[in-house]
Amino acid sequence: AVQYLSQEKIWFEKTQYDEAERRFYEGVNG
Amino acid sequence: MAAGTLYTYPENWRAFKAQIAAQYSGAQLKVASTPPAFTFGQTNRTPSFLSSFPLGKVPVFQGDDGFCLFESNAIAYYLSNEALRGSSSEASAQIMQWASFADSEIIPPASTWVFPTLGIIQYNKQATEQAKEEVKRVLGVLNQHLNTRTFLVGERVSLADITVVCSLLWLYKQVLEPSFRQPFANVTRWFVTCINQRQFKAVLGEVKLCDKMAQFDA
Amino acid sequence: MAAGTLYTYPENWRAFKAQIAAQYSGAQLKVASTPPAFTFGQTNRTPSFLSSFPLGKVPVFQGDDGFCLFESNAIAYYLSNEALRGSSSEASAQIMQWASFADSEIIPPASTWVFPTLGIIQYNKQATEQAKEEVKRVLGVLNQHLNTRTFLVGERVSLADITVVCSLLWLYKQVLEPSFRQPFANVTRWFVTCINQRQFKAVLGEVKLCDKMAQFDA
Structure with missing residues (x-):
């Protein structure tokens, strides 16, 4: 199962992107 | 209601x-x-x-x-309403399929490519180039599907079109310049058909398709 | 059917x-x-x-x-069937909410934490520590929701429970040792209730909850 799991495409950076997007729009919206 | x-x-x-x-x-x-x-x-x-x-x-x-x-x-x-949700199990499942497709296949590479051009996240050349290739692959899948279809599921607008159009907005506004989007004419035709629907325009206003690919905002 | x-x-x-x-x-x-x-x-x-x-x-x-x-x-x-999909717009929407929650809030940090312990990706201390905090946040949301509920939506198993249980499987099998999961007792009670349902067991077999947090597999 592990060998197959390694083929999965996961957005590992999603948390970082969510954080960056939040900071950006908090800035934009003062 | x-x-x-x-x-x-x-x-x-x-x-x-x-x-x-x-x-x-x-x-x-x-x-x-x-x-x-x-x-x-x-x-x-x-x-x-x-x-x-x-x-x-x-x-x-x-x-x-x-x-x-x-x-x-x-x-x-x-x-x-039911028209948007799908009026059969097959249609509802296909609508859900395209909504999942938007979240798992479009948003990750679209964010990776567009965010640096908005100054939201640090530019990374390798990540951007890889994201461009993924966007091409995803647009290719959509283009193939839309070769014989006006909308993604059935004969009229559904939640599938609404969800996928909204997930492509930043790409079309920010980086999909004419030369990049040229191989995916079915997708652009479908996208323009949707954003010109009264209900889309009431929310999105005029959506201007990008004519010059934005570069990262240093 | x-x-x-x-x-x-x-x-x-x-x-x-x-x-x-x-x-x-x-x-x-x-x-x-x-x-x-x-x-x-x-x-x-x-x-x-x-x-x-x-x-x-x-x-x-x-x-x-x-x-x-x-x-x-x-x-x-x-x-x-309808029982799993939700028998009202509210129930169906809540089921969809938890399915989206599983994909967007559970899978990314769970994979970041578990994959290095399986030797699938390189271990990164900072990413793992951040993922652990994310998992705590997510389990906290579920634990709060399950404080007064047996299942996630309504009074019986739905696609919400099936989807969220499957997205938590690797965490519970690989890293959620008793001391880590102790603050989230409602989630563990709910998780064990689900995996002991005949229909879950027919597919998952015996699911053994981890008793020692796996470390990364160098």
């Missing part, structure tokens, strides 16, 4: 899905996105907001009857 | 969702996961597979009537 308030910051493509759905279904939707009704970074951190919406993320929906919902696809579904 | 074949590699938590849904609905589901029916990395690269499933990913579903579907949540929905 659902009625209530959508809390979000302005110009949030995730909130657009629910707003466009409400245009089609006639659901009575108020949008709270600016002070005093809503201030992003403040309202969504208050104890009363977090008690209903513990993730503190937007968009969220609060029905006039007190029914609370988070996660943008669930809100768009709730504000839809 | 749907009937068809699910193509996947063995032990695929994304495929489990559809398999468990079929156990509840009675849909006639064949699973092709080993040669000669299916060889991961070969079958899903053949032109005939790609013509029906252009992403080349699994799980995918092909109905006996030829109806094709990709994206695991859509397949699980198609193989469900």
